Amino acid sequence: MLSVDKLNVAYGQSQVINALSLDVAPGEIVAIMGRNGMGKTTLMKSLIGIIPSQSGSVKIGNALLEGLESYQRVANGLAYVPQGRMIFPALTVRENIETGLTVTGQKEVPALIYELFPVLLEMKDRRGGNLSGGQQQQLAIARALASNPKVLLLDEPTEGIQPSIIKEMARTLRRIRDEMGLSIVVSEQVLSFALDMADRVLVIEKGEFVHESPRAGIDEKKVSAFLSV
Numbered sequence: 124m125l126s127v128d129k130l131n132v133a134y135g136q137s138q139v140i141n142a143l144s145l146d147v148a149p150g151e152i153v154a155i156m157g158r159n160g161m162g163k164t165t166l167m168k169s170l171i172g173i174i175p176s177q178s179g180s181v182k183i184g185n186a187l188l189e190g191l192e193s194y195q196r197v198a199n200g201l202a203y204v205p206q207g208r209m210i211f212p213a214l215t216v217r218e219n220i221e222t223g224l225t226v227t228g229q230k231e232v233p234a235l236i237y238e239l240f241p242v243l244l245e246m247k248d249r250r251g252g253n254l255s256g257g258q259q260q261q262l263a264i265a266r267a268l269a270s271n272p273k274v275l276l277l278d279e280p281t282e283g284i285q286p287s288i289i290k291e292m293a294r295t296l297r298r299i300r301d302e303m304g305l306s307i308v309v310s311e312q313v314l315s316f317a318l319d320m321a322d323r324v325l326v327i328e329k330g331e332f333v334h335e336s337p338r339a340g341i342d343e344k345k346v347s348a349f350l351s352v
């Protein structure tokens with residue numbers, strides 16, 4: 124569903140993503156794990172078109188995304204939940220979600236979104252900025268889902284979220300995959316969360332994948348060793 128082939132991304136002379144390739148199957152959940160500074164955010168931003176790549180290709184199905192602006196990538200089925208959530212604090216919850224509808228031409232927030240996140244229905248007329256961190260994360264995911272994506276990218280969704288909510292988020296993301304049939308790529312540092320939700324775990328170091336394992340039978344010690352400094 125998502126295929127990345129030999130992607131290179133640099134900031135000036137500093138190469139951050141090195142000939143990275145990744146194939147994500149329809150309905151698959153992939154966790155990309157790595158310590159701070161290993162390139163997770165750069166990879167996500169490059170996939171959604173916020174920062175340019177030097178070479179390589181990114182495809183959703185048969186649609187080539189290189190050279191496309193972010194909104195065009197969204198129209199092709201990619202959605203993105205940025206690190207830090209970046210919801211619009213002055214807009215209401217409903218208005219935040221509606222910003223995600225623009226590419227679908229729909230006017231109303233689909234009922235499934237409020238079914239997945241009942242708290243957002245309860246709070247639909249509150250300003251986004253007044254929600255808790257966990258609620259804002261749900262809002263950011265809801266906004267991304269409003270574009271009816273084929274592939275959902277999430278950059279460190281557990282950052283600043285308390286453990287009980289993290290467990291619930293893993294369950295919700297699996298439910299989203301099951302009900303909407305989309306693929307999910309999540310960047311993470313919290314191994315327990317990755318193991319709760321992902322079908323496959325990849326470890327990134329200095330912009331390259333250095334380890335890969337299906338969740339079943341994963342060597343947790345080995346992955347933890349990659350994640351500890």
Ligand SMILES: Nc1ncnc2c1ncn2[C@@H]1O[C@H](COP(=O)(O)OP(=O)(O)OP(=O)(O)O)[C@@H](O)[C@H]1O
Nearest residue numbers: 134137139157158159160161162163164165166206
């Ligand atoms: N705008 C920028 N200009 C120059 N270098 C950058 C820029 N943004 C990130 N970098 C560098 O690129 C490398 C990868 O950073 P990136 O943010 O992608 O890592 P990360 O794995 O997402 O880390 P974190 O978990 O801290 O978010 C780091 O060495 C970082 O210093």
